[in-house]
Amino acid sequence: MSALGKVVRSGVGRRRVQTVVIGLVVMIAVTAAVLGGSLMVASRAPFDRAFDQQHGAHLTAQFDAGKTTAAQLSASAHATGVTAAAGPFQTAVITPATSRMGPADPITVVGRADPGGPVDAITLTNGRWVTGPGEIVLQTDLRLPLVFQPKLGDVLRLPDLPGSPTLTVVGTARSVSETAGGWVVPEQAATLTAAWALGGYQMLYRFATAGTTAEVDADRDAVQASVPAGALSGARSWLTTRTNSAGNTVLLVPFLIAFGVLGVLMAVLIIGNVIAGAVSTGTHRIGILKALGFTPNQVVRAYTVQALIPAVAGAALGVVAGNLLIIPILSQTNEIYGTTDSGVSPWVNVAVVAGALALVTATALAAASRAGRLRTVDVLAVGRTPGPGRGHWAARLAARLPLPRPVTLGLAHPFARVLRTATIVAAIAFGAAAATFAVGLSASLNQVEATESHGDVVIQPGRPESGPPPGGGPQVASGPPRGPDPVAVVKAITAQSGTSGYSGVASTEVTAAGLTDSIETLAFTGDNSSYGYRMVSGTWFAQPGQIVVATPFLAATHTQVGDTIVLTDHGTPITVRIVGEVFNIENRGMQILTAAATLAAAEPDLLATTYNITLKPGTDPASYVTGLNATLSGVEATAMTAEDETDELLLIVNALTTLLTLMLVTVAALGVLNMVVLETRERVHDLGVHKALGMTPRQTIAMVIASVVVTGLIGGAIGAPIGVMLQKTILGEMGSSVGFNLPAYVINIYHPGELVLFGLGGLLIAIVGALLPAGWAARTRTATALRTE
């Protein structure tokens, strides 16, 4: 082994704490970066690949056939920014029924003679394309279980249309742009529009620039300007489709990036501090090495490699950890695309490792460069304690504090090495920020989940079984449940002592202009329909004809609160006004909430299937349920206490947040430990003097702990507000990544008292980090310390 190799090996071996700290901090940074980078790639890669291959539509536009013509729409292909267009295709909304599955939800069908073309080149997944009337190709939705996938040969009945025509499924196809639920030949599309309904046209556009929402909006405005006013009845951006396709994994990317950035910054700070500390405490050794003939470059290389060895080990462990963690997270994306993508992205791994090691090298080189610059004669003569003049003012000030002398001695220590203290303050600040952010994120997500709770007790249709079903086998569902007798149920609810309010909920599907899929609509009765819902803007509906929707619906339909839109419910058009934007994550925000009376004209027999009941304070839910079920004995309904199931994504976010926060806090504490170890080494002679003058072990511990109090308090005071800022920013990003505006109720979750506690968290990190070296200092033998130069 070369002389340099021996120096490096002995350095790594002698500085075990520093070696462990570097390894851990690099591991954490790499883990978070690999997770964030791989998720970002994996959540979008399948969509992006398919979108490119199919020349996906940047904008799927729906036009009112009564306000424009096919010729005018063809001319819109020359609107500013349009690079390719397809259409116009005639559209219709049908509500098919099959002999195999019974009535289905309404779907938008598009008349297209050819699946190919310059935009939205549809991929046939099974069968063939339509060749004549009476045939249909259905969009494959891989998110549905196999049993619900369309099958070749299925015959769709259209009972809402005159003559109840039928369509035979001749193929299934996948449009990554999700431009339709099904395709028929163009001449068939015209026959599928009810006599009283207005037909529509679909145009598909690709634009020169459509990378952001603002760009797509500008493109849409250009198209809109090229057609008669009011002709554009709806439009869907490819960005919305991509976000929906990515599944919930996209939610994880912003906060993983935040942890990655925090980890990288901490890595830079701590590695810089460790190496600078190693140079500082090894000054005399450096002098000896130089006296023996080591060149400045060799000395710098020796200290840089001392950092790189644990950094390489940490990076390797981080890659393994990051890739292991990504597999369960990506299972959701795999389900959506029907893929078995492991999520391991080699180039992400290589890029992260290379970036991390480059950063470590640069940081270590910068910190070690001082070792190369030190003059041999100076470093051979220099002692370890800080030079005179550093932090004297702090020592004088601290000496006057009415505190025990060991404490005041310790309080002044950080001011002797201001730069080192500043880096540790930063590390503690990041640790405190991570903890504040993690707790805030978790609390916010719990608030999000709380918005899914709409009562303390819920009534479901059907009676509880009193014994095993005949034959002992599992119970088999026999079609969709029917709503119980509303008069009897409401009578029972209102008569029950402890009832505070209730809402009856009926569910149905409607279509909205500009949307290819049908939208679930919840129709409410009762006096407490808004319970659990949080408004972002506007108000809850107060009368029939008003609806409340979530941000993704507004974005998908390009509407806003105050707008009027037309819904189609079982072929009946219903004009409604959007009176409020609600935070509602059900169906990824594609759900309409309204009074049952709004749909009465289209569905007079629509019955509430579920009743949500809120209880007066102090009411025991179990007793209430027992009493209510007794009253409901003659009704096909059962009351039960509402159970909140924790969302899987929430569990993943909470688990990842906890894990990454613990890692970051641990690293911050290790950073403190490293600093205190350095301080203790540098001050070991002074420590011996203190002990010789009568400082007890307990006083020694007090002095060492006190030496990190100021550092911890400042770090906490800086870190807590950073954590709050991170929480607000990242949560906003997470919301917008899936198209939601978050209400203040979800974002503003910190109370002043809690912030003080998070600030004190910095102190806790500092004290935990200092405990071990404080113990070492207390146990150091006085005579040994006095002999140490």
Place this chain on the structure above:
Amino acid sequence: MTVPVIELSDVSRRYDGGPPALDGVSLTIRAGEAVAILGPSGSGKSTLLNLVAGLDRPSSGMVTVDRVRVDKLGEAGSARYRRAKIGMVFQFFNLLDDLTVADNVMLPAQLAGTARTVAQRRAGELLSTLGIDRLARAYPGRLSGGERQRVAVARALMNRPALLLADEPTGALDTASGEEVRQLLNELHAEGQTIVLVTHDLALAESCATRTVQLVDGRVAADTTSKASTSSPVEPVR
């Protein structure tokens, strides 16, 4: 005859299986004595001083100082013992560079829990008596060797110790500064301070000590009462 302050009974100290640094040393030092421990390097002088100061423990034997069994004390007990009974002066002063002279001097009292104002008063008296009160706000790094050692002596006397231990107190000083320290030790002894002095310097031993103990290879080779106190009348320091 005055009472014994230090009693070493058959004390040995051995490090890591090597030859004994001290080998069966028995020694009694009485109150008011000024004893110089002499001997070549490696003879066990500093080991003996460390054992008396409670900085180290004997491998065998008993060390009693002012009726305290020092060899039985734990770390905390040793620290409290040093505060109460011992003042130490080191060859290289061992002043804390980041504290002022006054803060250095006050430190032993403050570690013992003495209020700052009380400690300030006592430090002021000592610095004045030792003729360095003008240096109270100075930092050790700016003082001469002699001034530093005076500060160290002031610090050692802060808690009015029963015993002053001095380890090569003139070893790092020039002749003039060494002479100052020698005179100071004489003055302290004249005031009745019990002093144990470890030194190579025969002249210092002869001028300051009433008794010399010669150590060779960890054993007492000679124990001589050299002279009566030669000090001249001085102002009381304690």
